Amino acid sequence: MTADRPAARVVLVDDQPLVRAALRMVITDAPDVEVVGEAATGGEAVRLAGDLRPDVVVMDIRMPGMDGIEATRLIAAGSAPSRVIVLTTFDDDDHVYAALRAGAAGFLVKDMALDDILAAIRVVAAGDALIAPGVTRRLISEFAARPAPAPAPRPIAGITGREREVLTLVGRGRSNAEIAADLGISVATVKAYVSRLLAKLDARDRVHLVIIAYETGLAPAP
Numbered sequence: 001m002t003a004d005r006p007a008a009r010v011v012l013v014d015d016q017p018l019v020r021a022a023l024r025m026v027i028t029d030a031p032d033v034e035v036v037g038e039a040a041t042g043g044e045a046v047r048l049a050g051d052l053r054p055d056v057v058v059m060d061i062r063m064p065g066m067d068g069i070e071a072t073r074l075i076a077a078g079s080a081p082s083r084v085i086v087l088t089t090f091d092d093d094d095h096v097y098a099a100l101r102a103g104a105a106g107f108l109v110k111d112m113a114l115d116d117i118l119a120a121i122r123v124v125a126a127g128d129a130l131i132a133p134g135v136t137r138r139l140i141s142e143f144a145a146r147p148a149p150a151p152a153p154r155p156i157a158g159i160t161g162r163e164r165e166v167l168t169l170v171g172r173g174r175s176n177a178e179i180a181a182d183l184g185i186s187v188a189t190v191k192a193y194v195s196r197l198l199a200k201l202d203a204r205d206r207v208h209l210v211i212i213a214y215e216t217g218l219a220p221a222p
Contacts, residue, residue: 008125011037011052013045013068014060014087019110023058026114033121042066049075054082055125058117061088061099069099076103083124087117100207105129129205156216158200164218166193170206171213 010027012020012035020038027033037052039045042059043066049057057075061068072084086099086107099107105124108117156164162183169179176190183190194206203209213219 007032007034008056008121009034009036009052009054010121010125011035011039011045011048011054011057011082013039013042013057013063013071015040015063016060019060019087022114023117026118027121030118033118033125042068042071045071046074049082050078053080056121057082057084058087058121059084059099059104061086069102072099072104073102083127085120085124097211100211103204104207105205106207129207156201156212156218159197163193163197163200166190167197167201167209167213168218170194170197170209171219173210 010033012023014020014023017040024035024038027035036054037048039048041063045057045059045068046066048054057072059068059072068086068088072086075082075084081103083105084099084103086104087110088099088107089110106120106129108120112120156167159167165183166179169182174182176187176194179190180187194209197203197209198205201209201212203212210219
């Protein structure tokens with residue numbers, strides 16, 4: 001953030017006070033991020049997001065009453081939606097995919113270093129999506145392993161063969177650098193392809209591209 005750009009305003013949502021306290025502690029020391037509200041339930045989160053209009057809501061999933069998925073859906077559908085980061089324990093939480101479908105801009109796991117969570121908040125506040133390549137691969141594997149049949153590949157109108165290749169690799173959790181190496185092109189070219197895919201597919205962000213790749217059968221479990 002610069003002097004003429006206000007600090008990113010954040011609401012913390014978790015039913016565990018210690019989790020909120022730890023996040024608040026690391027954010028308090030950052031000059032470019034500030035906590036403007038806290039909530040212990042999804043319902044409180046939706047109310048605060050509407051009243052305070054923060055840049056980012058850091059959202060737990062498992063909470064009493066309204067859970068984080070429904071709260072994320074309501075916040076994302078608002079007239080001036082905040083960007084939601086889901087913060088969860090991925091290994092025992094099978095609702096992450098639903099949260100991304102609900103409109104989350106990304107997700108983090110609770111065993112990440114606090115400084116990494118702070119860096120992720122900055123990324124999402126700046127308008128980008130955050131989805132770690134390794135976690136993306138685990139997410140896809142988790143859903144592909146379920147009894148429900150994987151989605152059958154179907155054509156996606158309006159994209160080129162190369163764009164389809166890039167979308168496939170994005171869906172498999174590959175970073176821009178990894179995609180560049182796989183396809184023998186520059187990172188800048190990969191970024192250009194990703195930008196075109198976002199526009200052509202009317203996708204919110206990279207997370208949404210991952211969902212599209214999975215749902216169209218381009219990104220089965222590796």
